[in-house]
Amino acid sequence: MNSKLGIRISGNVVQGARYGTKLGFPTANLARRQYSKLKNKPKLGVWAGTAILPSGKNYKAGIVIGPIDKKGLPKIEVYLIGFKGNLYGKYVSICLNTYIRSFKKFKDVKKLKQQIKKDIKIIKEIVNSNK
Numbered sequence: 432m433n434s435k436l437g438i439r440i441s442g443n444v445v446q447g448a449r450y451g452t453k454l455g456f457p458t459a460n461l462a463r464r465q466y467s468k469l470k471n472k473p474k475l476g477v478w479a480g481t482a483i484l485p486s487g488k489n490y491k492a493g494i495v496i497g498p499i500d501k502k503g504l505p506k507i508e509v510y511l512i513g514f515k516g517n518l519y520g521k522y523v524s525i526c527l528n529t530y531i532r533s534f535k536k537f538k539d540v541k542k543l544k545q546q547i548k549k550d551i552k553i554i555k556e557i558v559n560s561n562k
Contacts, residue, residue, distance in 0.1 A: 438473050438527040441465070444459045445519070451510065458508040459508070463507065477495055477531040477533075479557040483525075491513070495510075496534070509523070509525050531550055
């Protein structure tokens, strides 16, 4: 896994609100405290990157850092492109390669899904070009 930025976040996958699954884009959530352990804290927003599973298999990944909770820690959600399965409790490492856009809240679910699809298309292009 090669990161231009060198920002790597690792930890066990924890259960989230399953909102991504409801939208058709299931995510693996890392505990918010993983963010506090980082020396170089990434900007909030959407990132293109890579995820490594315990098996050693790599997946292209869309990574969302944010929003911030009351303790000042952001969510870390990872959409593994092409992955099917359950990662709860598994140790996953992610590497942030390219910043895509800032974090934004959507009031309209349809617009959110459209934006996620755009983000995934961009992420695939970026990760494929970094090979």
